[in-house]
Amino acid sequence: MMVHPADPTLSSALADATERALQEAEIRLPPDVLAALRRAAVAERDEIARQELGNILENIALAEERQVPICQDTGVPVVYLTLPPDVPFSPALFEGVREGVQRATVTIPLRPNVVDPLTRENTGDNTGVGMPAVHVTPGERLTVTVLPKGAGSENVSRVGMLLPSQAGEIPRFVAETMLLAGGKPCPPVILGVGIGGTFDMAAALAKEALLLPVDTMDNYEQELCDVVNALEIGPMGLGGDTTALAVKVKRAGCHTASLPVAVNVQCWACRRATVEVEW
């Protein structure tokens, strides 16, 4: 087996890009998410819900003004790379991302959230075994996309292995996920729904769906969003019209005897940013 020596140039360029992407994501919400929150604040009819949405919008403005993270749960680093044909798939990629996360933890700063799953010992720098989670796909340019993921919403996410005859039950599964979650995931939420693939693929698709812009929904996504909003859980579970800002769906082929469905719940602070790597 050939071992590629870590390319210091590539690695350090990736570290820079990862740090910059985290800085952008943690402090400023993407414009599509901000626009969705503003639309919700105008449309909301419940008085407490309007106050909650007002606090959220004030918080977003203050985070940008003070250049601090939007939320103290700065998440765990979930990272997506696109790799052009001329960049080798090598350990340098992973080392660069890891270093970028470690630096961002100090410079932004981020709360050190990553611990050993059993001893609960904190590594102090937001890295650990298999963390940051790095997903690599082919692409035209070398880009780093970060999706810092908070625990309140991650903890109420679900995977269900439905029966092949239960495609019609998917809206119920999605709504049930929010019914069980209530105010815990900091609604208004964005739901990433993965349909098909395998047990693990459905969850990965659900998380990737959170990278999609929330300013458009197809008819199916709108239907899922409507059933969730009909629950009237409202911002923070205090009641109101705005439970979900959007539902985004990604699909994959699956076994004829399976129907995996995953719902990855995302709080209103749907933080994501993409930076092209210069090297």
Next chain:
Amino acid sequence: MVNLQTPLGTEVLDLRAGDTVTLSGTIYTARDEAHVRMMEEGIPFDPEGAAVYHCGPVVQDGRLVVAGPTTSARMNRLSEFLIDAGVRALVGKGGMGPEVVEHLRGRAVYLALTGGCAALAASRMTLKGVYFEDLGMAEAVWVIEADNLPLTVGIDAHGGDLFRAVREKAKTQFHQRFNIKQDTVS
């Protein structure tokens, strides 16, 4: 709008779920591990009339960078001793379980701060000190001076629970929409 000031007294008993209040004065952060430590070693601050804030802030150079609320339900089974000791308000997000509603009855309230509003919260707080710093940044007990935190009464001292009311309504809507006769949802 009621303006609360710590140490809190019987004025919290007049509040009703859904009321909007502000909270000022000294408050103490505590998450899972701080609760466990306090149960083992005692409460390091005067609990009489105190407000405990479910929060793991980001602190840098002795300054609160951001300090929004964490999910309070994780502390459902860890909160009775605080209320027994005289704590008058639990502050957090997402509400708390039925056992806490009973512990609060006649004694204290649960106040909801908008989840994720960490910059907003920090803009109205000053860091004053820390206990149990060895638990780490997120889990230590931070002593904070609050200035007009905007809060909603989630659970009052009379069993009123806004979160529960919303959950029950959501359950009804869910059952109607999906035509469910029996209660198959936990």
